Amino acid sequence: MMNIFKKKIGLLLHSALQQVSPEQETTLPENLEKLIENPPKPEMGDYAFPCFTLAKSFRKAPNKIAEELSQILAASLTGEKEVIAVQALGPYINFSISTSLMASLTLPQMINGSYFEENKSGDSERVMIEFSQPNTHKGFHVGHMRNVALGDSLCRIFRYNGDEVIASNYIGDVGAHIAKCLWFYMNHNQESAPDHLRGEWLGELYMKAIQKLESSSPEEAALFQSEISRILKHLEEKEPELSKIWEKTRQWSMEDFKTIYHWLDVKFDHFFYESQVDESGKKLVLEEFEKGTFIRSEGAIGIDLGDVELGFFLLLKSDNNTLYSTKDLALAKKKFDEFQIERSIYVVGAEQTLHFRQVFETLKRMGYAQANQCFHLSYGLVALPSGKMSSRSGNVILFSQLQEEMNSYIQNNYLNRFRGEWTEEEIEETTRRVAVAAIKYGMLNQDPNKQIVFAMEDWLVSEGDTGTYLIYAYVRIRSIARQVERSLSVEVDFGLLCHPNEHALIRLLYDFNDVVQAAGDQHRPSILARMLFDLAKTFSRAYQTCSVKHAESAELQSARLLLFHCVAETLKHGLILLGITPPERM
Ligand code: ARG
Numbered sequence: 171m172m173n174i175f176k177k178k179i180g181l182l183l184h185s186a187l188q189q190v191s192p193e194q195e196t197t198l199p200e201n202l203e204k205l206i207e208n209p210p211k212p213e214m215g216d217y218a219f220p221c222f223t224l225a226k227s228f229r230k231a232p233n234k235i236a237e238e239l240s241q242i243l244a245a246s247l248t249g250e251k252e253v254i255a256v257q258a259l260g261p262y263i264n265f266s267i268s269t270s271l272m273a274s275l276t277l278p279q280m281i282n283g284s285y286f287e288e289n290k291s292g293d294s295e296r297v298m299i300e301f302s303q304p305n306t307h308k309g310f311h312v313g314h315m316r317n318v319a320l321g322d323s324l325c326r327i328f329r330y331n332g333d334e335v336i337a338s339n340y341i342g343d344v345g346a347h348i349a350k351c352l353w354f355y356m357n358h359n360q361e362s363a364p365d366h367l368r369g370e371w372l373g374e375l376y377m378k379a380i381q382k383l384e385s386s387s388p389e390e391a392a393l394f395q396s397e398i399s400r401i402l403k404h405l406e407e408k409e410p411e412l413s414k415i416w417e418k419t420r421q422w423s424m425e426d427f428k429t430i431y432h433w434l435d436v437k438f439d440h441f442f443y444e445s446q447v448d449e450s451g452k453k454l455v456l457e458e459f460e461k462g463t464f465i466r467s468e469g470a471i472g473i474d475l476g477d478v479e480l481g482f483f484l485l486l487k488s489d490n491n492t493l494y495s496t497k498d499l500a501l502a503k504k505k506f507d508e509f510q511i512e513r514s515i516y517v518v519g520a521e522q523t524l525h526f527r528q529v530f531e532t533l534k535r536m537g538y539a540q541a542n543q544c545f546h547l548s549y550g551l552v553a554l555p556s557g558k559m560s561s562r563s564g565n566v567i568l569f570s571q572l573q574e575e576m577n578s579y580i581q582n583n584y585l586n587r588f589r590g591e592w593t594e595e596e597i598e599e600t601t602r603r604v605a606v607a608a609i610k611y612g613m614l615n616q617d618p619n620k621q622i623v624f625a626m627e628d629w630l631v632s633e634g635d636t637g638t639y640l641i642y643a644y645v646r647i648r649s650i651a652r653q654v655e656r657s658l659s660v661e662v663d664f665g666l667l668c669h670p671n672e673h674a675l676i677r678l679l680y681d682f683n684d685v686v687q688a689a690g691d692q693h694r695p696s697i698l699a700r701m702l703f704d705l706a707k708t709f710s711r712a713y714q715t716c717s718v719k720h721a722e723s724a725e726l727q728s729a730r731l732l733l734f735h736c737v738a739e740t741l742k743h744g745l746i747l748l749g750i751t752p753p754e755r756m
Contacts, residue, residue: 173684174275175267176203178252179217183263186242191228212674215257215264222261232261239263269673270664273733276680278660280736286743289683290332298336298505299325301517302436305342306423307351309373310430311566312609312624313552313559319613320549321517322436322749323695330747331690336509340442340501341427343420347376349402352415354379357397367570369426372419377561406491430569434606435749440509442501448492451500455486463536475531483528498529499536506540513543515693520548520619547693549618555625567624576605579630584638584756600753604630604638607750611637614748615699635703637750640741643706644752647738650718654731662729671712672730675737678705682740686747695748702744709737 180203202219209218221232221239228235240258247253255266279285301321304310325337354375364371383394404412431437455471458464464473469488475481485495505514516526526546533541553559559566567575580601588597612629616622632638651658667676678701689698718734721727745752 173203175252175265175272176206176217178250179203179206179219179265182243182246182250182253183219183239186239186246187224189242190238209259209262209264212670214259215255215266216677217265217267218259219263219265220261221263233258236261236263269667269676272680273664273667273676276676277664277732277736280679280739281658281660281732285683286330286739289330289687292332292687294332294334295512296334296336296510297328297513297515298338298509298511299328299515299517300338300340300442300505301325302427302431302438303340303342303518304423304427305345305347306369306420307348307372307376308423309370309376309561309566310426310569311559311561312569312572313566315434315609316549316552316613316622317517317519318431318434318436319610319749320547320618320695322434323610323614323698323747324515324517324547324690324693326747326749327686327690327695327698330686333690336439336511337437338440338442338505339438340444341424342444343423344405344444344448346398346402348416349398349405350379350383351376352405352412352419353394353398353401354382355419356401356415358382363422367426367429369423370568370570372422373561373568377564380562426569433573433602434610435751442504444497447497447500447504450504451492451496451498452486452490454500454503455496458536459486473532473535475528478531480524480528480531483532485532495525495529498525499532502529502533502538502544506538512540513545514540515545515547517547517549520550522546523548545693547618550621552613552622552624555623567626572609572626573605575626576608576630577601579627580604583630584632600756603751603753604641604756607637607641607745607752609637610749611640611699614695615703617694617696640702640706640745641750641752641756643709644738644741644745645754645756646713647709647734647741648754650713650734651731651738653719654727656724656727656731658731658735659728660732662732663725664729666723666726666729667733669712669716671708671715672733674708675705675712675733678708679736679740682744686744689747698744698747702741702748705737705741705744709734 180201183202205220205223207218207220209215221235224230224235225232230238236258240256240263243256243263247256251271252267253265254268257264257266276285279288299321301324302314302318304314321337325335328335351372355372358378359375383391386394401412405416455464459466459471464471464485467482470484471486472482472484475483483495484493485499487493502514505511518526523546526544526548530541530544530546533544551558554565554567556565581597584604585592585597585600592600608626608629612624613622615635629636630638632642667673682701685698685701689695712734716730718727718730721730742752
């Protein structure tokens with residue numbers, strides 16, 4: 171998709187430069203428009219061209235060049251549709267563009283829907299985005315939601331940008347933590363399993379197992395450890411009795427996860443399981459060892475990545491048991507061979523950075539060309555106001571608790587006033603949407619690499635940079651349309667939308683597709699979140715200054731109605747890309 175305003179500015183610049191100095195002009199880059207920026211303040215204009223790059227070839231100070239060029243440019247504007255004014259400001263040339271042209275190129279296309287399909291016309295890739303990857307037999311807590319929010323939003327953004335996305339999950343259903351949980355479940359548990367959220371309950375048993383081990387005497391601990399080792403061994407050997415228990419309890423966790431994803435509006439196209447790549451991982455490592463890609467060290471198998479400063483990467487234990495790394499190789503192979511993906515994104519916490527660098531380097535040495543298209547999207551921790559989240563110390567908010575607390579806050583503060591007027595279903599569904607908006611927005615409005623502090627009430631207030639604020643902006647615009655007796659039309663006089671706040675809104679709408687493109691290219695939904703927040707704030711300002719209800723004329727009312735409707739449409743599309751479905755009223 172092309173920004174015709176930048177394109178035009180590029181052309182104007184080229185011809186002005188030609189007049190200043192025909193020889194130098196030919197040595198300049200073709201696409202001067204790539205250098206165009208947004209001025210820091212809207213009063214300065216719509217686009218700014220920095221003259222620093224020209225200083226060298228023109229042997230003049232940037233300020234001087236800006237001055238000279240802007241005079242030539244200003245003189246050449248007669249008859250131009252796109253650009254209406256040019257002005258030098260220090261080393262920058264600032265351009266003001268025709269708002270009515272911009273509006274006429276955007277608003278009707280938003281109404282017929284074609285605008286929101288434009289990003290699909292670019293290059294398309296087959297991408298797998300792996301995210302969430304919870305471990306069974308452990309509780310799902312608010313910290314896990316960051317990964318889900320990020321991964322799901324990226325899937326939506328990539329799809330909007332025209333890629334073919336396979337959303338995948340990779341369930342941790344094997345390993346020592348399961349042996350500990352099952353050890354407690356079989357030997358020490360007195361309770362019977364609850365009817366609902368049995369996975370969360372298993373997580374509690376796992377915690378109790380850890381506590382029991384930590385508080386036991388040395389003799390007891392030795393006994394317990396040997397019991398747990400035996401369970402682990404039986405699990406690995408798929409001993410039938412134990413396998414049954416493992417399968418049953420694993421199912422409990424899976425049911426929890428599915429309930430949570432459903433509540434969060436998150437869908438996966440494919441589920442991988444660690445248990446499914448355990449055997450194939452071992453086989454793969456042994457094969458590569460035969461081929462000479464891997465070496466043996468103290469009985470174990472691994473690969474020496476010392477030359478690229480990634481150390482020795484252990485791939486199979488000396489007792490032939492698999493590791494986390496073993497399975498990741500088989501998983502990657504499966505993704506490449508069975509799904510024919512061109513790009514592979516792993517959404518995983520920053521603490522696994524070294525692991526993924528080692529995995530990708532190993533895949534490369536195994537001969538996988540796709541290894542260069544593997545990307546670890548790492549993200550920072552979620553803490554609580556009381557400090558680091560830790561299941562061990564009990565400083566966590568489990569899903570059930572989160573859902574309960576959010577529901578009661580939302581109903582008490584926002585929705586109880588509608589009881590009697592709305593159906594019970596609408597109250598329930600709106601509660602869910604507000605809760606999901608608050609969580610996802612709070613997880614996405616920060617850059618992935620920043621740590622986040624989850625403070626439920628701060629995320630649920632209706633003012634400030636919150637999901638709730640954006641939802642309120644959206645429903646408010648929807649209600650404006652209901653207040654006037656005018657039907658929506660695209661046959662309006664765009665020239666009437668000349669208030670600075672209207673201009674700002676038009677510009678934000680025009681830029682929406684570029685913002686979504688950038689959010690995908692940089693794997694940062696936060697870029698989109700920021701833009702939506704700006705849009706909602708600008709709308710709130712316009713709401714004060716540019717009333718639809720009290721517009722001075724019928725023509726102006728029509729034009730504003732169209733503009734505000736498009737703001738609502740854009741907010742909705744943008745929120746959906748963050749995984750948020752706003753309610754229609756509140
Ligand atoms: N389940 C793992 C954990 O909790 C994360 C899996 C990440 N994905 C991968 N392909 N290794 O640490």
